[in-house]
């Protein structure tokens with residue numbers, strides 16, 4: 597499927613940043629057929645959530661396993677090889693060359709797609725500087741995207757602010773997945789590089805990751821459906 601063929605509703609990935617499998621399953625049941633793509637990250641994975649990946653895949657849902665792996669290449673390759681058996685669609689690793697190379701090797705010919713996290717959406721220029729980087733956000737995102745492309749990584753995680761320049765670098769060969777999505781009026785929290793769903797899609801994002809604005813809402817299904825409607829409108 598080309599990125600242009602992805603249905604608007606399938607472009608929303610709801611982050612199941614919830615404290616237990618029971619809480620996640622209740623959220624999934626409440627969202628029903630509205631949401632087709634879920635993200636399992638640290639909170640749920642380390643609360644016994646990994647078996648949920650296969651369960652969701654068996655139910656026809658897609659799962660983005662957001663483990664943001666980073667280790668020596670051999671360890672990453674071995675970890676990814678194990679993860680290929682879980683049934684996830686996407687897996688994140690940090691965008692360091694040894695890490696990305698190991699992940700692509702470990703993935704082998706499996707269907708799992710490797711996404712490289714370029715610069716976390718909670719980071720701005722000052723945060724990068726404090727972490728010892730001399731490049732600014734956009735320069736580092738672009739440099740990492742180029743390395744990821746050369747190494748055979750399947751997609752990139754960035755903020756929507758960088759999507760326009762990333763598309764020029766990687767074309768439509770790589771999926772562009774963007775957290776840092778905030779519907780108008782919702783709390784920013786710790787995110788620093790943010791955009792509304794409609795603007796992120798207009799900028800060229802393939803998938804939008806949304807956590808707290810959906811899972812902490814009084815009516816998560818209504819918020820998810822409103823985001824999907826905004827996506828559809830932006831796609832025209």
Ligand SMILES: O=c1ccn([C@@H]2O[C@H](COP(=O)(O)O)[C@@H](O)[C@H]2O)c(=O)[nH]1
Pocket residue numbers: 611613637662713715716717718753754775776777785787805806807808809
């Ligand atoms: O750069 C990144 C990479 C991953 N994330 C993850 O996305 C969700 C966003 O949740 P919100 O509640 O909508 O802020 C969360 O699970 C992060 O771990 C990211 O935000 N930025």
